[in-house]
Each structure stands twice: as structure tokens, then as C-alpha cells.
Amino acid sequence: MKPWVGHIFSGKVPIAPLVVFRMVFGGMMAISTIRFMLKGWVAELYIQPRVFFPFYGFEWVKPLSGIGMYLVFGLVLVSSLMVMVGWRYRLAAALFFLSFTYVELIDKTNYLNHYYFVSLVSFLMIFMPAGRHFSVDAWLKPSSAKQYIPAWSVNLLKFQLAVVYVFAGIAKLNGDWLLRAMPLKIWLPAKSHLPLIGPLLEEEWVAYAMSWGGAAYDLFIVFFLLNSRTRPVAYFFVIFFHALTALLFPAIGMFPFIMILSTLIFFPPAFHENVLNKISRIFRIKWPSEGSERQDNYRLAPVYKWLMVTFVCWQLLMPWRYLLYPAPLFWREEGYRFSWRVMLMEKAGYVSFHVNDPATGRMGQIANHDYLTPQQEKMVATQPDMILQFAHFLAGELKNQGLTDPEIRAESWVTLNGRRSRPFVDPTVNLVHQQESFLPKTWILPAE
Template sequence: MTHATTSSKWDRLLFTQVDNSALVLFRIIYGLLLAAEAFGSIALGAVDRLFIEPQFTFTFIGFDFLQPLPGFGMYTLYSLMGIAGLMIMVGWKYRTAIIFYSIAWAYVYLLQKSSYNNHCYLIMLLNFLMVYLPAHRSASIDAWRNPEIRKEFMSRWIYFFIIGFLFIIYSYASVAKFYPDWLDGSFPKYLMSTRGKNFDILQNEWAHISILYFGLFFDLLIIPFLLWKRTRWIAVVASLFFHLFNSVVFQIGIFPYLALSFLLFFFTTETIHKRLIWKKTYYKAREIIVPKSKNIIIFCSTGFLLVMLLLPLRHWIIEDDVLWTEEGHRLSWRMMLRSRSGRTTYYVVDKATQERTRIKLSDYLTEKQSRSAQSKPDFIWQFAQKLEEIYAAKGQDIEVYVKSRVSINGRRYSPFIDPEVDLAAEEWDHFKHHDWILPSPLYVEEESVLSMQ
């Protein structure tokens, strides 16, 4: 690194050194949450349900080579992940611990998607980002044992990067809600009748309207309100209510508390230091230190944010409605947005004898897997491929046909998969519409109206 005597305005903006208390405290909280996630998955039976009970897992398409570890391997892995989380929290062998957790989490994330949500995706991204952030330079065992790495400051670009990342996430979460079922209140009502059914107060009309507008505008305005000093405490109170509400009603694990920990980056360094981590030395010199890797830092940070900005837009170039087809839904911050259910039957046809056999899903899938394999197109396609593999191992060459009807947000069930298409012979394309997914009911109704005019 070089201490700049003369510097450009960009150098001053990005590489002025500021106190790192927020990042250090975030590391402590994040490590604790990662440990809780890993140990909690063992204690609450998630490891068993997702990796031990199933005959096979539904991986992300293209990662079929990933397989669960045999025997007690998955329990061992999650135990090691829990220990790594604690190591991250106390800053002991931080780089080793965060790299291990990043790789392990990416493995279990890509290995199964039956419990997919955007929160797991966020954790995977954060893990790899934390590998590169200097979160262990203070208030850590590493800094205590090796004073040479101890620093009470970091470059200001880290603040900008984290806030920019959060702005993208929350903005897309809000924009995705601008669709008819959210705006007319029908989905909030349906959501409360299913996920919030244990709370009588949430069955009232006023509660549905409140959830409609609060959910919409919270995601849209939370980052700007946190950045503006006059509205910051309003945003903090709103965040506490929003995320604790989600934790109690939807029981979505560590995410609400992870989201609340991001509030650390919106207060002044003085506030974080004085109120939350006062025993740490406070840095206020505000030196400008331009690293030799300046161009790489700017390129990689900008590139990452650009990918985050563009990836959620891909469903706009794919035919039909993403709410119906699911194509482009994942990795797009489309959170708490829809509910799907399906009534689906699989048939295999022996090519040699033309004998047609109906598949009993419970012979192959867990209840959780079955729900997705009846309503989500990528699961349906993957199960068809798996059936072909299973029968091929028995020496049979088969075709796989599917009759499926799907309901979105409690609507009537409508035909979803073309029953004349052999799904075992179809290819998957991440960026293209699959013609064996039938047009959405809305599209069909619009075509009917137009044909009558």
C-alpha cells in the first residue's frame, strides 16, 4: 500500500481510511449466526431431511456430480461448519475458517434446492465476499497473536460496496412486488391464511392491506431512509418490526437477524465505536492509503455489483410470465412473492414394449421433494431425467410424460406441462423458455379475447 501525498478525488472518496468497528462487529455477529445455522440444521433435523432421508437430491442444474457425503459425513460437515462459524466470530484463523465455510456452504447450497430461498443465496455470496474483507484485523485472536496484522481502519470503499449491494437486493425485492396479486392484496391475504394461520390478528382485512404497503415500501425505501440522518431511526424501528415479524410469523432461520446486523453500516463510525465496541481503539486519522491493487479492487467490486444488477433482469428476455414458468426466478431476490402447488402425474413408457406405467412419487421422493416435483418446472424436468437413469440401470430405455396442473397463489389449477412431450429427451437452457411449459392462464385468456375481436 502507498500513502498518497497527492490524490485524485476518486482516491480520496474510495481510499480514505475510516474506523473499521462496523465491519469487525459485523464479523462477530455473522460468525455467530453461521454457527447457529450449522448447529441448528443438525439439532432441528434439517440435515436428516435434506441429505439423509432422500434417495437422491435435486441439485442445481449442471451440478449433478455433487452427492451427499456417505454415512455420517453430512453431520460431520455441518459440525465442522459450526466450529468454523465460531472461529469466524472470535477471529481465530479467520481466513481458513471463512474459506472453509464458503466452500462447504456452496457445496450444500448447490447440492439440494428443495429448501431453496434467497437467504441461502445471500449467505453464499456474503461468505465469499467476507474472504476478501479485512474483518479480522481488530478485536480478534488473529490480531492479538500477530500484532503485525492489527489495524483499526479500513478503506471507505468497503462501506460503499456493502451499501450498494444491499440497495440492489432490497430494490429488486420491492420491484418484484409490483404485480397484480401483490398490489390488489390477494397474495398477502393468501399468505396470511397459510403461513400466518396461527395468528388470528393477521386474518383481518386491515392486516392484509398493511402488509401490502409496508412490504412494498419497506424494501423500496429502507436503504435511502437509513442513509439520511433525519430518517435513520425511523428506518431502524421499521427494520426491527419488519424482520422480527418475519422471524416470528414465517420462522425463516437466521436471515432476519442477519438483515438487522447490516444496520451497523449505516451509523457513523463514532456511534458504532462508542455504543457497541468501545473497548476497541478508535481510528480517526482519515489517511488516504491507495493500495497497489487499486485497479483490481475497483474492477472486481464494480463487476460484482454489475452482475448483481443484471442477473435478476434475465426473466424479462425469457418468454411468458416468470410467476408461472419460474424461469429466471432464482437468484433474482424475488422474496416472499408467490405460492405454488401442483397435481402432477408421471408416466414412463418402455420404448421396446410401449408399456405405460404410472409412477408413484412416494417410491422415489420425500414429501418435501414431491411438492416441488409437482409444481416447479426444473424439478419436473430433473425428475424425468432421474427416472430415465433409474430405468436405464435396469436395462430399460424409456420415455417420460407428465400430466400436470398447477395453482399459483391459491388460484384454480391450470394445465402446466405439455403431456405429449417426452421430458427425458429434452435439454435444459438457463436463459431460454422451454416450450413444454404451457402458456400461463393469463396469456391464454388474453389470446382468447384478442381472437374474438
Template structure:
């Protein structure tokens, strides 16, 4: 195993991935401006719902975030061209981390995957060929890389698909409830809506999703099924792209395919002028990076998606342990929330209207997410403290999962302004229910 990991292989897959990856980085960030995503998430809001503990991370004032994203898009092009690769990708990684941790209103798993792959790619020698770096510095040019460079990319995508499979084994997915609701939301009113509303179709989509996530990596690894897996992957991701309109993710996911094919095959198809390597050696290049960065990294990646099993309650309901866990396109939440603000000095209510301080998009996301409700209560507390009031904040919140009848989400007697957020265990002010739907006290 040691020899196989450190054996040199043609670096064509990594070089090709860098070029396409840089292009996607530019598309993601320029596209965010063009589609209005930057405006709705960073320009219009008075504040953003940052990840808890990073409330200090807020958008640049005025139109600053437009310039922020323009810089990132330019960095993506430079990554594609291989110009000052580690600096440009490193800076993009830091800036994208800022975007990711700065807002949860439009949370998407592919934003997280993008951040992880940026981090991985910073450590890989992806600028050794077909790059401005290699042209300006010929000593940098190299035709090979250690085999583990491909292994870490395969390992990352395997983790994503494995946990995406496991997460689907719950009643609302297995009986087609979620896929039925999802297709109804995205299928419009034409002929496709008629097909999508048929039970056989949404049940097929549900189980095809499980089968694809479970089998795609093994089938790509096995030579005899690789072409079938590639065709299935193209069909699957194009279907998702057209029906769900989820940005670059389908094409991003497809780009990992290059690491499953023999490197020489990638060279023959995409780099016809690239010299053929006649002798491959075993190298210890970057061995310390594999041992001291990637092994701990993958241990963390294996643990994070299962942490919700160690937290009391159903993650579908509490959301505790939901993020960073590859629980993708898995549930919908609906509900409503009211805040009751009480002046502790005289026990009198104080008026507070959330929509005066946040956008409708933020309100729609916040009203059924316990962590965002808690953050809102903390903001309310600070808001009134600035006016000299010490307040308690009580929340009346009802929520339903996948169209199910709504139930109480937050303990009405809990003062969320005084509550702490527990990162690692259950927050007791989130109401729990038994298997029969009875509230647990």
C-alpha cells in the same frame, strides 16, 4: 469519488459485523441440525434436487452431513473470533456453496444472500482488530479500512431491497391476495388469526412491505431519518421472525445497519477501548480487489435479477429466472403431477411411483416446479436404463399460483426424458398462457 472510496475510515463497523456474522453462521448451521433441517433435506432423501448442472453434488452417505454441518458451525465460531480468518471463512464459503447448490427442495433466498456475503467478506480486512489473528500477529492489527469496504456492503443490501421492491409490483401482491394467503398459513387459530384475516391488515402488510423495501436503504443513508429507519427495520424484521419463522434472516438483515452509521459512532458504542484515530489518510490498499473483483461482481448482481425479462413467459408461472433474483416471499404454488413412463421398444407403460424414490417434502416441492420435474424425468430415464429399458417420460401436471384455478403446466405430448434444459431461454415444453388465460400453442 475516487478519493472518497479510498479514504480511510474507522474499521469498527466491519469488525462488529464480522463478530455478529460469524455468530450467525454458527447459529445457521448448528440450528439446521437441531431443528431437523439437515435430516429432512440431506439424511432422509435417497437423493437431492441439486441445481441443474450440479447433479453430481449429492450429500455425504449415512450421517456424514451431520458432521459436515458441525464443521461449518465450528468454522462460524472461528470467523467470529477472527482465527485464521480468511482460511476459516473461505472454507465455510466453499462448504456453504456445497449446501446451497446441493438441494432446491427447501430453497430460500437468504441461503443465497449468505453465500454472497461470505464471498464478499473473504476479500475484506475484517480481522484487523478484536481478533485472534491480530493478537497473534500484531503487525496485522489496524484501526482503519478503505471506505469502499462499507460501500460494497451497502451496495449489496441495496440491490436486495431494490429488486425485492420491483418484484412486488404484480396483481396478486397489489390486491393483497398473496399476503392474505401467507398470513392465513402462519397466523394459527388465535386472536392474531382474526386480525390477520381482516382486509385492512393484509393490505397494510402488502403495502408496508413495498414501502419498507423501497425506502429502508435511502432512509438509513440519510442522517435525519436513520433512527426512524432503524426502528422500522427492527419492527419489520421481528414481525417477520415471529410470524414467518424464517431462521436467521431477520437478524442477518438487521446486521447490515452497522455500515450506515458513522464508524466513530459504532466504535464509541461497541468498542469503547478501541483507540481513536486522529488522522485519516487516503489509501490504495486493496484497490485491485475493488476494480477487478467487486465491480464485475456488482455488474453480475445487477443483471441476474432482470434476466427473466429476456425469457419468454411469466416468471411467476414458468419459474425460469426466478432464483438468484430476490423474488422473496412472493408467491405460493399448488398442484399435482403424474408421470407416464413408456417403454419405447413396445410402447407399453412401465410402473413408476415417485414416492418410492423421494420424500413427501421433495414430492411436494417438485410437483409444481418445471426444473425439478425435468430433473425427475432425467432420473426416471436413468433408472430404467439401468434395467435395460429405453423409455419416454410424459408428465401430466397442473399448477395454480396463489390459490388461482390450476392450469396445465407441462405439455402432455413432450417427452421430458428426451428434452434438453435451456438455461438462458424458455423451455418450450412449459405451457404458456395469454393475458386472458388462454393456452398459447
């Protein structure tokens, strides 16, 4: 191994950045969870729906009934607070990862890139010594405390953030985004009532400038954050960019704040030590003298090493898997998720499910809202895998109603980035006989 590679993994670095990250992450997750519960989304998204759309391969993941889902969210909340204060840290991180990820796997309707980000980061944090300082654990057992940690943990978090930004940037390098300023040309004028910047948002050049600026920001911001000389300016841009997105697109919820605070990991240890000292002073915490630093072995255990290498490769490859499918990606959405494609397209659709009972020759259409929540209806209309899942669900329902071999076909119209809506899937194909797989779906119609 070359020396610098070794340094990235097992170099000795102060623990402070990781500790601040732990507290910030735990705190934000606690706030997000409380917000989620206060908005009534636990019932709305996980208890009330009649149908759920699990991910391919995770069909065995089912929601708990009634109070059970509240207990799960209670667990998410408690474990995030435990992570924040560093109490039973590793157990807490594992519980948080498991409970949070369980919730996300229940229904892909609610998939958000930043939920995926949270799952990934919390998974990584299980393996990190983030509870070894400035924590309840270190308070209770000073001998376990550490001042220094191997560099891989902090570097892995930086890597994860870099992946989010750079791939989000690469995803913007497409014709619609760069050459038609789509979808910003639709989204920005819709905000033209805002004070001060409002009138600007109706200008076409502003949509172009923000498309290009946004792409450049995503592509390059990490490199400026890594460099100590450009870091202060870069962080100013981080705040500016995410504050702007929060203002323009309030629907993206907590994401801007998570990114603004997570990128603090790029700041040097001295900054984080300062933060910890300030917190100590404010809360008048007196830390017991922590065990003098032993000569720790910072070399990574092989099992961890391979786990991390696998993780990094997976992160680098996942966003490219779309290349294995027919184009265009935004239309077909095969290999679209888990790739940091954030706020990238304006896509809306309408789908009706036609039922045919060959035994009687009777035909009809499904009223989607009898089964789906408005959010699910919206997602099903534009995502082929969800169209197929719902068709299979309907087949089951109809069989329960006594139809022996119902045929279900989807008639759907989709508009993408301001183009006129077009038929989306083949209305002649009986979806009951189509199976979900990683293979391309032959029944998606061409985009133009």
C-alpha cells in the same frame, strides 16, 4: 475517476463497523448451523434423499456419504466461529464460503434467498480486512492490526443489503401483489387465531395495506437507513417489519434476525466503536496497544477492483435476466431464483410421471414418494427444471430395470396465488428427449 467515486472505494474509514459485522455474521452463522444440525436436517436433507437436484452447470456437485456431510457441517460451524473471533480470519472466511456454498449447491430443493445472501456475503468477506482489529489475529500479532480500512469493504456490504431490499421491493411491483393483495390475502387469514392482531388479519384491507407497506418498505428502507437523520426511525421499522414477518411466518426461520442484525452496518462508526468498548468491558479484554497507524495505501489492487466491479454488475443484472424469458415469470420460473424474490407467491402443484415402454407397450405411473422426500415432491411439482431433472433421473432408473428406451411424460397441475389449478407442462412431451439449458422451455403450458 471522480473524487466521490474514489472516496467510495478508497476513502479511509474506521474499521469498527466491519469488525462488528464480522462478529455478528460469524455468530449468527454458528447459531444457524447448530440449529440446522439439532433439527436433524443434515440427515433429512443431505443424507437420506435418494435423489438430489443440483443447479444447472453444477451437476458435478454431489453430497458426501454419511458421516462426510456431518464433517462438512462441522467445518461450516468451526469456520463461522473462527470468523466471529477473527482467528486465521481470511482462511476461516474462505473455508466458510466454500463449505456453506458447497452444501447449498447440492440440492436446489433447499434453495432459500437468505442462503444465497450468506454465500454472497461470505464470498465478499474473504477479501475484506475484517480480522485486523478486535480479533485473535490482532491479539496475536498487534503489528497487523488496523484502525482504519479502505471504504470499499463497508460500502460493498451496504450495497449488498441494498440489492436485497430494493430488488425484493421491485419484485413486489406486480399485479397480483398490488392489485389482488396476493398471496397475503391467503396467508394472513390463516393467522387469524393470533392474539390481538388476529381478527385484523382476516380483514381484506389489512392484506392490501401490508402488501403495499411491504413493497414500500423494501423499496425505500435502505435510503432511510443511509441518511443519518432518518436512520433511528428507519431501524425501528427494520425491527418492526422483520419481527412481524417472524411472527406471521415462523417458517422463514433465521432470515428476519439475519436482516435485523446485518443492517446495523448502516450505523456510524461511533456506534460500532461503542459496541466494541462495551464488549471489552463485559469480557474484561485488555487489548495490546495496536500498531500505530501507518500511512496505508488504500487504493484497491486492480485484480480486486475488477473482481468487485464484476460482482456489482452481476448483482445488478441477475434479477433482470427473467426479461429474456417468456412471461409470466411466476408461472414459468425461468430466471426466478437468485433475484431476491422472497415470500412472493402462493404456488402449489401436483405432478405425476407417466412411463411408457415402447418396446412392450406397457404403461404406468411413478409413485413419486418412492424416490423423493416430501419437500422435494413439493418443489418438483411447481418448478419445470426440477420436473425435467426428475424425469431424467427416472429414465436412468428404468434403464437400470431393463427398459431400453423409456418415455416419460409429466401430467401436472399448479395453482398460483389462489387461481384454480391448471395443467402446467405439456403432458404429450417425452421429457427424456428434452435437455436442460438456458433457453426457454417450450413444453411449459400457458398460465391462462
